[in-house]
Amino acid sequence: MIRNYLKIAWRNLWKNKGYSLLNIGGLAIGMAAAILILLMVRQERSMDMFHHKKDRLYIAGNQSEFDGETATWFATPKPLAPALKEEFPEIVHTARYTSNSDFLLRSKDRKNTVRSAFIDPEFLEMFDFPLLEGDPDHLFDHPDNIVLTASTAKKLFGTDRQLAGKTVKIDSTDYATVTGVLRDLPENTQFRFEAILPWSYMEKLGWSDDFWGNNSVATFIELAPAASPGQVGEKIRDITIRRSNHEESNEVILHGIPDWWLRSRYENGKIAGGRIEMVRLFTLIACFILFIACINFMNLSTARSEKRAREVGVRKVSGAGRHALIGQFLGESVLMAFLSGILATGIVILGLPYFNTLLSHPLHPGIDDPSLWVFLAGIILATGILAGAYPAFFLSSFNPARVLKGSLKGNRGNFNPRKILVITQFTIAIVLIVSTIVIHRQIAYAQDRENGYDRNNLIYVMEQGDIPKRAHLIKDELLRRNIAQSVSRAGSPVTEAWSNGWGMEWKGKKEGDKTIFDRYYGDEDLVATLGLTLVEGRDFDLSEFPTDSTAMLLNEAAVKAMGFKNPIGQIVKDNDVDWHVVGVVKDFIIRSPYDPIVPMIIGGSGGWFNALHIRFNPSLNTATALSLTREVFEKYNPDYPFFYHFVDEAYARKFEDSRRKGKLAALFAFLTIFISCLGLFGLAAYMAENRTKEIGVRKVLGASVSSIAGLLSKEFILLVLAACAIAFPIAYWAMSRFLQDFDYRISLGWDVFAIAGTGAVVLALATVSFQAVRAATANPVKSLKTE
Incomplete structure (x- = not known):
């Protein structure tokens, strides 16, 4: 059968x-x-669902109240992990993790810049990153031990086997012994590193601290099998407050690893x-x-x-x-x-x-x-x-x-199932078309927003190797040889905010004010190099004003937040340093272009620096300027490859996630309308075939081609119009919710729906018309000769 x-x-x-x-x-x-x-x-x-202990693994976070609402974030102080392990027996393991460091690793005859992570040794006991080689109990017995991923090992040694005891040089200073090789990380993990170093090496570099107010690393926790997450969460909630002697008011929370990736957005706690x-x-x-x-x-x-x-x-x-x-x-x-x-x-x-x-x-x-x-x-x-x-x-x-x-x-009734199905198809298609238009308009709206600085002809180089101690020599030569128009060091690239806080003090600050300020640093010529706009005051200038090491610039949002009527000369205390305000700059975008501007303080050369910004001489073409700049860096920082980033490209990357969503929405909308039209084409062809004799009779009685084509097309166009009537309210509701996630957003106008509806009708008409015209132009003799 x-x-x-x-x-x-x-x-x-x-x-x-x-x-x-x-x-x-x-x-x-x-x-x-x-x-x-x-x-x-x-x-x-x-x-990260492949970790065997995932149901007992948690990431620690902070919560604190700002302006009547509870904020949540998952950067934590460095002393938190050992304090939790020491104080609570329900916590089996803790591990700190940070992966913001790119080190130049060199073997005997090869070198590579490698994204490295600092971890506590217990990290590899908690998470499942399999070792290809090495003793798991003795990977980090000494601060100068290092574990490589398989692909990194191959780049440095040509193999990922029998590497125990091999030596790599870290930057220009230290040597590390390879104690293990990890299998390359899978795509379905949030962790991203190519080499891992023990926390003791971070302490050796002087990069660790015991300051409970510095939230800068991820803290992971493994609970005992019988431990109750709710009870442990209540016990640890006030640990930061207690350990900092009430200098910090953040409460500690736990967030389960299974939910870490998919459910990480908090609102009001x-x-x-x-x-x-x-x-x-x-x-x-x-x-x-x-x-x-x-x-x-x-x-x-x-x-x-x-x-x-x-x-x-x-x-x-x-x-x-x-x-x-x-x-x-x-x-x-x-x-x-x-x-x-x-x-x-x-x-x-x-x-x-x-x-x-x-x-x-x-x-x-x-x-x-x-x-x-x-x-x-x-x-x-x-x-x-x-x-x-x-x-x-x-x-x-x-x-x-x-x-x-x-x-x-x-069934030729007004509401037969085929009509309902066609309406359903085009309803979905029109909703996706509207979504695509709205997403692309929102991206364009944010891209057209004034960013507050000049992105053109501007690059930045991260400070590695000898750049920090020879930055002034590099700057002098770039200016002397007319390669650069201006050069300035900064705490981070102008497209990224790496530090913020709310502990600043100033005259007139209200009690309980916990306004968060972005914290940035720059040295001489920062305003000129970045192309910022001075509203009042001046740029940093150590040659004329030796005290500018503790000078500070404020953005307009900071002046407003601090309530200054005359900001020049005001004192702002931050990290136990009294900074004096010498200038105010126009607000500029350093975070998301979709978000409102955050108040910002910009400290002078007494701060810390990680990036060197270079504005090229406009009379040089870009290729020549880069080639000459490479020569200067190879002269003063010979052990490191010359890596640079165009600021305009870095700024464009802020839109990558939105662009991906826009392209995906456009792709799905195209596929939906294409499949719908494909079905409409087949349905129109079959209906034309079924009405061949009717069409023949109409033609014999004098009906024109256009009237017959219109007769066959009208029914389908009415179905698409009905789909528009259903789709528009749904699309309006969905896109209104989508736009609520952006503080800087477009408004939904009628033209969006007009474009989507017209497009759907035109596509449907073009699809059906081909079959309608073909049927209307057929010879009626052939269709009627069997009667």
């Missing part, structure tokens, strides 16, 4: 090649899109979501795209019901039960889904490299992973059943007596 069903199914596919191709192609495209999205969702949900919202949205989009592809199958199958009606009638008269017919038709749809699945797999393989360019974490689905094939088989089976269920029940319900008498009539 099954063999007979398969034979009949194959004959039907082969007999109706055009419709079969539309069905298989539409299903394949929908399945491919759904598979790619669900692979992304699968990876997002698997982030409570978990309010995070990436889980994006995961749910994309899961919904995948279901919508697959559903739209299934709608095409349903529409074409039910539209062609009259073609199979006599077959159903004969089978029923011959004794076939309804369940057998349902099984046959479901089998046919599963077979079609199987063929579509094969085609979809090919599309996924070909499309994966492009799709990965739209993701922050590229997908690498292993073909040797059995769960992947179970996942694909599940999608194929579910698609086949979903697409075939309605046609199977519809076709199997025919009355054999009516069918064999030829009295079966198609």
Whole structure:
């Protein structure tokens, strides 16, 4: 019986090649899109879920009240981890982690700049990062030990085996002994490092501290199996307050590692979501795209019901039960889904490299992973059943007596299921089109925002090796040789904020004021180099004003926050240093372009520096300026490669996440409208075929081509307009919620909906018109000669 069903199914596919191709192609495209999205969702949900102890692992965070609301952040003070381990027996292990350091590592004849992390040794007992080589109990017996990842080991030594005891030089100062090699980190982890060093080495460098007010590292905790997270959380809540002798008011909280990636956004002290919202949205989009592809199958199958009606009638008269017919038709749809699945797999393989360019974490689905094939088989089976269920029940319900008498009539009522399905398709498509337009407009709106400094012709170089002690020599030569117009050191790149706080003191500060200020540092010519705008006062100038090592600039937001009417000459105390204000600069964007400007204090050369900004001489072309700058750095910092960053490119990277979302939305909108139009094309072709004789009669009676084309097109255009009426309120609600996440945002105008609606109508009209005009221009003699 099954063999007979398969034979009949194959004959039907082969007999109706055009419709079969539309069905298989539409299903394949929908399945491919759904598979790619669900692979992304699968990876997002698997982030750091491979650690065996994940249910007992937590990251510590801080909470404190600002302006009546509770703020939450997950940078913690360095002494927190050892204090927790010492004080609470329910805590088995603690580990500090920070990975902001790029070290130049050199073996005998190779060198590489490597992203390195400082960790407490217990880190590798808590998290599952397998060792390829090394003794796990003695990896960090000494401060000068280092563990490399396999790819880093190969870059430095040409192999990742038998490296125990090998030596690497760290920067230009220290030597470290390789004690282990880790397998390369998987894509589904938040941790990103190429080498790890013990915390004792950080202490040796003088980079560690016991200051409870410096929140700068991640603190991880492993609880005992029997420990209650809620009880432990209550016990540790006041540890910072107690250990800092009430100088700090932050409360410590615990956040479970399984929720770390997906649910990390807090509002007023409570978990309010995070990436889980994006995961749910994309899961919904995948279901919508697959559903739209299934709608095409349903529409074409039910539209062609009259073609199979006599077959159903004969089978029923011959004794076939309804369940057998349902099984046959479901089998046919599963077979079609199987063929579509094969085609979809090919599309996924070909499309994966492009799709990965739209993701922050590229997908690498292993073909040797059995769960992947179970996942694909599940999608194929579910698609086949979903697409075939309605046609199977519809076709199997025919009355054999009516069918064999030829009295079966198609459903031409105002609300037949095919119309509802077409409206559903275009409703989803129009919502996605509106979303795409809104996202792209929001990105453009933020890009056009005045950023407050001049990005053109400006680069920065991170201070490594000998740059800090020879910065003045580098600056002098760049200026003397007219390579640069101006040069200035800074605490961080102008596109990044690395420090903030609320402990500053100034005259007139209100009691309990916990306004957060961004903290930045710069030396001479900072304003000129960055292209900032001075509102009042002056730039840093040590040659004329020797006390400018403790000079300070404020941005306009800081002046407003501090309530200064005459800011020049005011004293601001920060980190036990009295800074005197010498100038006020116009607000400039250092954080997200979508957020409001944060008050900022800019300390002078008495601060710390990590980046050297260089504004090139505008009379030099960029290639020449870079080549000459490279010569200067190779002269004064010969052991390190010359790495530079264009500020305009670094600023553009602030929009990468939004751009990815915009491209994904555009891709899904295109696929949705394409699949919808594909189904509409097939449906219009079949309806034109069914009305061939009617069209012939109309033409004989004098109907014009345009009137006949309009007659065939009108019904579909009305369906698209109905979809617009449903889609617009949904899209307005969804995009209003989306824009609420941005303080600096566009407003939703009527033109967005007009563009989306017009586009959908034009596309539908173009799709249907081809078939309508083709039917209207056919020779009526051929269609009527059998009458």
